Amino acid sequence: MPFPDVKLANRPLHFLYLCDCSGSMAASGKMQALNQAIRQSLPGMAAVARDNPEARVLVRAVRFADHAAWHIETPTPVDQLEWRDLQAGGITAMGEALKLVAAALQTPPMEVRALPPVLVLISDGQPTDDFAAGLEALLRVPWAQKAVRLAIALGHDADLEVLQRFIGIEPATAGRSPRRPLQASNATSLAQYIQWASTAVVGAASMPASRVSETPLEPAAGNIPLPDLPPTVLDPTDDVGPLVW
Amino acid sequence: MSWILPEGASLEFEGLAAPLRIIRGLGGGTQGQVYEVELEGERLALKWYLPACIARDGGLERRLVASIRATAPNEDFLWPIALLRASPASRPLIRIRQESFGYLMPLRPPAYVGACEHASGRLAIGLRQVLRACFGLADAFHALHLAGLCYKDVSLGNLFLEPGSGSILICDNDNVAVDGADHGAVLGTPGFMAPEVLLGQARPGADSDLFSLAVLLFRLLTRHDPLKGQMELAIRCLDEPARRRLCGEDPVFIFDPVDDRNRPDPIEHAAALITWPIYPRPLQALFEQTFCRGMKQPSRRALTGQWKQELARTLDRRTLCLACGQENFQASGAPALCWSCGAPLPEPITLLLAHGSVVAAPDNELHAHHFDALAGEDLRRPLARVVAHPQDPRRLGLRNLQAAAWSAETHDGRSQPVQPGESCSLAALARIQSPAGPIAVQRPTRPSPAT
Ligand SMILES: Nc1ncnc2c1ncn2[C@@H]1O[C@H](COP(=O)(O)OP(=O)(O)O)[C@@H](O)[C@H]1O
Ligand SMILES: [Mg+2]
Numbered sequence: 249m250p251f252p253d254v255k256l257a258n259r260p261l262h263f264l265y266l267c268d269c270s271g272s273m274a275a276s277g278k279m280q281a282l283n284q285a286i287r288q289s290l291p292g293m294a295a296v297a298r299d300n301p302e303a304r305v306l307v308r309a310v311r312f313a314d315h316a317a318w319h320i321e322t323p324t325p326v327d328q329l330e331w332r333d334l335q336a337g338g339i340t341a342m343g344e345a346l347k348l349v350a351a352a353l354q355t356p357p358m359e360v361r362a363l364p365p366v367l368v369l370i371s372d373g374q375p376t377d378d379f380a381a382g383l384e385a386l387l388r389v390p391w392a393q394k395a396v397r398l399a400i401a402l403g404h405d406a407d408l409e410v411l412q413r414f415i416g417i418e419p420a421t422a423g424r425s426p427r428r429p430l431q432a433s434n435a436t437s438l439a440q441y442i443q444w445a446s447t448a449v450v451g452a453a454s455m456p457a458s459r460v461s462e463t464p465l466e467p468a469a470g471n472i473p474l475p476d477l478p479p480t481v482l483d484p485t486d487d488v489g490p491l492v493w
Numbered sequence: 494m495s496w497i498l499p500e501g502a503s504l505e506f507e508g509l510a511a512p513l514r515i516i517r518g519l520g521g522g523t524q525g526q527v528y529e530v531e532l533e534g535e536r537l538a539l540k541w542y543l544p545a546c547i548a549r550d551g552g553l554e555r556r557l558v559a560s561i562r563a564t565a566p567n568e569d570f571l572w573p574i575a576l577l578r579a580s581p582a583s584r585p586l587i588r589i590r591q592e593s594f595g596y597l598m599p600l601r602p603p604a605y606v607g608a609c610e611h612a613s614g615r616l617a618i619g620l621r622q623v624l625r626a627c628f629g630l631a632d633a634f635h636a637l638h639l640a641g642l643c644y645k646d647v648s649l650g651n652l653f654l655e656p657g658s659g660s661i662l663i664c665d666n667d668n669v670a671v672d673g674a675d676h677g678a679v680l681g682t683p684g685f686m687a688p689e690v691l692l693g694q695a696r697p698g699a700d701s702d703l704f705s706l707a708v709l710l711f712r713l714l715t716r717h718d719p720l721k722g723q724m725e726l727a728i729r730c731l732d733e734p735a736r737r738r739l740c741g742e743d744p745v746f747i748f749d750p751v752d753d754r755n756r757p758d759p760i761e762h763a764a765a766l767i768t769w770p771i772y773p774r775p776l777q778a779l780f781e782q783t784f785c786r787g788m789k790q791p792s793r794r795a796l797t798g799q800w801k802q803e804l805a806r807t808l809d810r811r812t813l814c815l816a817c818g819q820e821n822f823q824a825s826g827a828p829a830l831c832w833s834c835g836a837p838l839p840e841p842i843t844l845l846l847a848h849g850s851v852v853a854a855p856d857n858e859l860h861a862h863h864f865d866a867l868a869g870e871d872l873r874r875p876l877a878r879v880v881a882h883p884q885d886p887r888r889l890g891l892r893n894l895q896a897a898a899w900s901a902e903t904h905d906g907r908s909q910p911v912q913p914g915e916s917c918s919l920a921a922l923a924r925i926q927s928p929a930g931p932i933a934v935q936r937p938t939r940p941s942p943a944t
Contacts (some may be wrong), residue, residue: 249819251623252771252833254764255614256716259731292494299650301613302684302718364732394730440495448523458523458646459686460549460678471732475523476545478495479589 256301261363265309268371273336281435285442293446303454313338316345342375343382353391365395372402399429403493448475505580538600544591550678566636605653618656620820625659628804635797643672645697647705648682672699691741700791707783717765722747722755746784805870809851840937855881864930890916900926
């Protein structure tokens with residue numbers, strides 16, 4: 249006879265991409281690389297979601313150029329997600345994007361109980377609007393304060409200082425270097441970071457993974473201990489040298 | 494996934510006479526990547542470590558070498574077979590610059606699925622199979638602890654189940670060490686870690702394994718977490734500090750008979766409320782022992798031998814509801830109601846043995862430990878199995894799974910042989926003489942309820 253039809257109680261885990269779609273993203277195939285990286289990461293993300301019965305992983309995405317707008321507005325279970333390509337063109341309304349996310353993280357519409365949300369900001373340039381006001385609006389929202397905030401800088405023109413303010417400035421703790429924006433200088437490293445954020449970080453925020461003694465059990469800052477970054481896997485197809493942004 | 498080892502390539506490793514073919518990557522975890530490989534026609538699994546993991550865990554290689562030498566406690570472990578380092582010729586094919594190594598282990602057969610498939614309710618599995626898996630888990634840890642070893646990282650992620658039989662396999666055996674001897678890097682998986690380990694007051698060892706084992710058994714039996722009740726509902730953001738409070742600083746078992754602060758919520762935690770009453774008191778008592786007194790006193794936790802005994806006895810009590818067919822496990826004697834449909838359960842035929850008794854219900858089995866007080870509980874080699882008559886499932890028989898014939902005695906004193914593989918109908922029998930010992934057939938004292 250079957251085991252009674254009961255399921256493990258679970259909590260939503262909101263995962264939000266904030267994608268820079270400014271005109272500069274059209275250069276050197278950056279926009280295509282980002283679309284590819286996210287699309288390729290979805291099966292792995294779905295597998296992590298399956299393995300974590302305590303979490304209901306729900307994905308959304310914001311695009312920002314001249315204005316910020318929802319690219320995926322409905323929190324979508326990752327196995328039902330279809331990634332439509334983002335198009336580049338315009339300036340960099342990053343502050344507006346943060347305000348859009350701030351509104352979405354208010355309760356309601358946010359659930360009363362959830363896992364820490366994961367916010368991933370990807371940009372190749374500098375905000376052209378009031379970034380500080382956007383960040384302030386975001387960080388006033390309790391769910392944004394609790395969120396795991398990651399930033400990926402595409403190429404050398406990305407504003408690392410702005411991205412660092414988004415993820416938070418963390419005092420250096422013994423044995424751990426403070427968190428920095430991830431710097432992707434080519435399509436391969438971008439894909440690895442997107443994959444890391446959508447699998448390892450989602451795993452860490454939903455059902456905790458094995459802990460080793462070096463993982464501080466009481467992290468100084470950030471309420472989820474972040475997993476190791478992926479090892480630098482040498483790309484065997486890279487004989488001609490990676491395209492560097 | 495970016496694979497460190499090249500899929501499809503053949504690599505040479507030091508100490509291996511033949512090259513190893515990397516068939517495909519199977520998965521990656523926090524410590525490394527696991528591949529399906531082929532060595533001289535045999536399929537095996539290879540775990541290759543990430544350099545960060547090797548750097549952090551100085552004792553890793555030493556532990557692996559010791560485990561390989563010691564061999565597996567029993568066959569339920571996907572135990573390391575050999576430590577591998579690439580030969581100089583194959584080194585350039587490995588796609589990381591830092592020096593690294595891995596180990597070979599048996600490959601998990603495809604019929605086994607990750608235990609989280611069950612925890613998340615996606616697996617079709619029966620209660621008997623879940624209880625057998627729990628027994629297998631207790632048995633495996635019993636063998637491991639008796640060998641003086643501890644596992645340290647018990648979690649759903651390291652357990653595989655075969656839903657048809659309830660057989661198990663345990664992977665990720667690279668943290669195994671002599672209890673108390675080795676300060677490995679791993680602390681455990683939050684949610685399964687003993688409070689004293691989570692709070693940094695103790696290193697993981699056999700006592701903390703007992704806590705983690707009880708959590709895993711509870712999750713398999715109830716599809717719920719033993720510490721998630723009202724106190725979890727009061728937490729808005731379930732992050733690291735909140736988990737630390739819930740599982741370390743103030744952990745309260747949801748069914749603590751005395752402290753009722755963390756009772757399950759009827760809606761949010763329905764799974765626990767539906768499944769917990771299925772299990773007999775003595776089994777529930779082991780959870781209470783571990784999660785109440787044993788919560789803060791590691792030496793008071795239920796031992797692997799106690800789990801084995803109570804889980805085996807629970808399986809011996811298994812009976813089927815005549816109304817809905819669901820499996821019930823309540824203690825015999827007092828009239829009981831089916832946990833699923835509420836119908837009264839008939840008092841069943843019971844097989845009385847030198848060391849215990851087994852309810853006659855299809856698929857229930859007799860084992861050596863039922864006849865011999867010195868034999869440890871072991872479900873691998875049944876000596877007899879209760880079978881339903883193919884035409885009339887109400888008529889139960891007992892199949893002889895031993896190598897020699899039985900002598901079945903009827904009430905009027907006649908006897909007839911039951912050859913190996915044959916079954917005898919229990920209705921007419923008073924007793925069976927088997928090479929393992931006598932089997933007395935006890936009929937119900939009260940009539941079964943009308944159906
Ligand atoms: N012997 C094996 N056979 C098949 N798959 C395995 C085996 N061992 C591990 N795996 C799979 O490989 C993946 C990673 O394994 P694991 O050892 O748990 O990594 P980590 O310890 O780094 O988390 C998991 O998906 C697991 O199911
Ligand atoms: Mg693992």
